[in-house]
Amino acid sequence: MLRTVAACALLLLIGCKKSEPAVPGATPAAAAARIVGVVTDVGGRGDQSFNDSALRGLEAWAAAQQYQSGSYAPLSPEARTATIPEALRAKVTPLSVKPLVLQSKSPEDYQPNLQLLVDQRADLTVGVGFLLENAVEQVAKANPKSSFLLIDSPILDAQGQPAALPNVRTVVFREEEGSFLAGVLAGFAAKDTVGFVGGMEIPLIKKFEAGFRAGVKTANPKVKVLVGYTGSFDNVAAGKQLAQDQLAKGAEVVFQAAGSDGLGAIQAVKEAKAAGKRVFAIGVDSDQAHLAPDAMLTSMVKRVDLAVYEAAKDLSEGKFTGGDRVMGLKEGGVSLAPVTLDFEGKAAALARVDALQALVAQGKVQVPANLKALETFEPPAP
Amino acid sequence: MLEFFHTLLFSTLEAAPPLVFAAVGASLCERAGVVNVGVEGMMRAGAFAAAAAALVMPTPLGVVVGALAGASLAAVHGLLCIRLRSDQVVSGMALNLVMLALGTFLLEAVFHSSSGSTPITQLSRLSLGSIDAVPLLGALFNHSALTYLAVLAPLLAHWALKHTRWGLRVRAVGEQPQAVAAVGIPVGTLRFSAVLLSGALAGVGGAVLSTATLDHFEHHMPSGLGFMAVAAMVFGRWTPLGAAGAATFFALADSLRIGLASSAPSLAQLVPGGVQLALPYALTLLVLAVQGQRGGAPAALGQSFDLERR
Numbered sequence: 001m002l003r004t005v006a007a008c009a010l011l012l013l014i015g016c017k018k019s020e021p022a023v024p025g026a027t028p029a030a031a032a033a034r035i036v037g038v039v040t041d042v043g044g045r046g047d048q049s050f051n052d053s054a055l056r057g058l059e060a061w062a063a064a065q066q067y068q069s070g071s072y073a074p075l076s077p078e079a080r081t082a083t084i085p086e087a088l089r090a091k092v093t094p095l096s097v098k099p100l101v102l103q104s105k106s107p108e109d110y111q112p113n114l115q116l117l118v119d120q121r122a123d124l125t126v127g128v129g130f131l132l133e134n135a136v137e138q139v140a141k142a143n144p145k146s147s148f149l150l151i152d153s154p155i156l157d158a159q160g161q162p163a164a165l166p167n168v169r170t171v172v173f174r175e176e177e178g179s180f181l182a183g184v185l186a187g188f189a190a191k192d193t194v195g196f197v198g199g200m201e202i203p204l205i206k207k208f209e210a211g212f213r214a215g216v217k218t219a220n221p222k223v224k225v226l227v228g229y230t231g232s233f234d235n236v237a238a239g240k241q242l243a244q245d246q247l248a249k250g251a252e253v254v255f256q257a258a259g260s261d262g263l264g265a266i267q268a269v270k271e272a273k274a275a276g277k278r279v280f281a282i283g284v285d286s287d288q289a290h291l292a293p294d295a296m297l298t299s300m301v302k303r304v305d306l307a308v309y310e311a312a313k314d315l316s317e318g319k320f321t322g323g324d325r326v327m328g329l330k331e332g333g334v335s336l337a338p339v340t341l342d343f344e345g346k347a348a349a350l351a352r353v354d355a356l357q358a359l360v361a362q363g364k365v366q367v368p369a370n371l372k373a374l375e376t377f378e379p380p381a382p
Numbered sequence: 383m384l385e386f387f388h389t390l391l392f393s394t395l396e397a398a399p400p401l402v403f404a405a406v407g408a409s410l411c412e413r414a415g416v417v418n419v420g421v422e423g424m425m426r427a428g429a430f431a432a433a434a435a436a437l438v439m440p441t442p443l444g445v446v447v448g449a450l451a452g453a454s455l456a457a458v459h460g461l462l463c464i465r466l467r468s469d470q471v472v473s474g475m476a477l478n479l480v481m482l483a484l485g486t487f488l489l490e491a492v493f494h495s496s497s498g499s500t501p502i503t504q505l506s507r508l509s510l511g512s513i514d515a516v517p518l519l520g521a522l523f524n525h526s527a528l529t530y531l532a533v534l535a536p537l538l539a540h541w542a543l544k545h546t547r548w549g550l551r552v553r554a555v556g557e558q559p560q561a562v563a564a565v566g567i568p569v570g571t572l573r574f575s576a577v578l579l580s581g582a583l584a585g586v587g588g589a590v591l592s593t594a595t596l597d598h599f600e601h602h603m604p605s606g607l608g609f610m611a612v613a614a615m616v617f618g619r620w621t622p623l624g625a626a627g628a629a630t631f632f633a634l635a636d637s638l639r640i641g642l643a644s645s646a647p648s649l650a651q652l653v654p655g656g657v658q659l660a661l662p663y664a665l666t667l668l669v670l671a672v673q674g675q676r677g678g679a680p681a682a683l684g685q686s687f688d689l690e691r692r
Contacts, residue, residue, distance in 0.1 A: 046495040195644070201655050201656075227647070228644055229643070234602035244392070244393060245641055
């Protein structure tokens with residue numbers, strides 16, 4: 001089926017090519033617009049997380065378009081600006097690119113979707129999420145003249161070792177650095193206990209834990225961190241149970257890095273807040289404030305949108321190169337969402353967060369990325 | 383120490399209801415001789431329908447709609463298994479697959495989101511004010527009404543099976559449908575009633591997730607709880623009380639794992655996390671292995687009834 005679609009698309013393209021000479025000097029502006037294709041993972045459009053972030057970087061930031069019921073409409077400058085965080089507004093300018101998005105309904109769609117975009121003459125093809133690692137590798141090898149961007153994973157060989165390809169740019173994030181700032185804020189907001197709710201107990205989530213605990217230790221070494229893992233990413237009930245347990249044992253701030261389980265954790269905090277307790281939740285990946293406006297202290301945001309935008313910008317300036325990139329606080333790849341709620345000592349906490357953010361960006365503070373490094377971590381002097 | 387047990391009790395009472403409803407439902411269905419592996423799909427139907435309905439009506443009524451949605455899916459199961467005599471396991475799995483896709487489709491069609499529905503008013507919690515703070519006793523309060531209903535449901539189901547005419551007949555069609563037919567009782571109708579009830583209970587189990595645990599339908603729901611409920615039913619030897627007990631045990635094991643991780647991290651690390659997570663499933667396998675071939679399952683389980691066959 002897909003092959004038929006691809007063949008039809010190719011035929012159409014060929015058809016267009018043939019007709020071009022008949023219309024002399026046709027649309028030079030359109031010809032200049034680069035096509036950037038995005039293949040979402042199974043989360044798809046509307047996941048309020050990774051995929052939406054990538055699509056925002058391409059559609060709103062780069063192309064100034066919005067997607068409405070099946071087609072694109074121009075986005076007004078004001079509406080576009082509203083989607084960009086203040087710190088990035090000067091840097092993120094509209095580009096001459098055309099978005100082309102394919103959603104994946106199952107993991108089997110990744111490879112055909114990527115290939116379809118290549119066949120559609122996409123100048124850059126983006127795979128959103130580490131789940132597409134294998135598919136991007138296969139398609140990039142088969143199409144060495146096309147450019148690719150892979151979010152959240154390097155290209156790995158069969159042994160799990162990094163194996164970069166010349167036409168693929170990969171971007172991973174320093175989650176521990178963002179989690180570190182979240183920990184600092186939590187350490188200031190809490191008096192004696194905070195909680196960490198993890199999903200599966202895997203190295204990626206351990207990065208969040210290590211950074212968060214280092215941050216809490218930096219803010220206030222006396223604050224105790226309760227740590228729990230639900231063992232899944234899709235079970236809201238387990239996340240809620242875990243957070244309820246931590247709240248009952250005195251946690252005042254709960255940081256979740258647990259996918260959908262985290263929604264349950266946030267719900268637990270929201271209910272405790274409604275019952276009159278002084279508790280906060282910290283979200284992850286994107287700004288989750290809308291889930292519990294009264295209880296969300298902040299969110300540890302991964303700027304997938306910025307990674308996609310920068311690749312599109314490099315492409316339109318003819319500077320796109322492959323290679324593995326790591327985006328931390330310095331590169332703006334991770335950040336804290338705006339802190340809108342009030343708590344005692346907020347001004348001092350925010351000042352300390354800003355100071356530490358600068359220190360980490362300058363490389364003067366090394367944030368531990370695993371529990372082993374956490375053991376030897378010495379908090380910087382205030 | 384007291385705090386630890388207080389939290390354990392509270393946490394178990396929070397986590398058990400979806401499993402208990404679904405497991406008790408499954409036990410009714412299978413007692414009547416119809417295999418129900420479609421519990422996962424029925425829970426998903428209940429979770430979605432309850433959340434969608436609660437947008438336009440009070441949330442408790444939404445839960446009733448969730449039960450109806452579970453029952454409608456069960457009606458399809460009944461039609462396939464009882465009327466058309468198709469393979470009961472295949473029918474159940476097919477329903478799971480259909481609901482997995484249909485849930486996602488409806489979510490996108492109705493709410494234009496791939497992640498979750500619009501928030502609703504959450505079911506309120508039954509609080510007695512100052513008693514909530516009393517150690518242990520307080521852990522019994524501050525739950526939604528569905529938690530207390532989950533305590534009643536297995537007792538009611540047990541009573542209905544053991545002490546009513548309907549219950550006697552349901553148990554009989556699960557063991558010897560030919561004998562029941564011989565005394566002039568319609569086997570199909572009886573089985574259908576048990577299947578519908580099972581679907582309604584699974585629907586309520588799903589509705590707990592979207593109306594009490596969370597305040598919206600999340601696209602992963604019920605994330606395998608339906609299969610766990612079927613395991614609990616097997617563990618509980620196909621009886622409502624046993625199924626509810628096993629479901630509560632699964633929830634307790636989970637709460638214990640979580641509670642130890644926060645109260646006694648060193649103790650929790652004695653057993654690797656993966657082993658702790660796999661424990662309920664490993665125990666179910668063990669019970670299945672120990673109890674032998676039939677192990678309390680109804681004699682006619684999985685066999686479609688044909689009046690002319692002997």
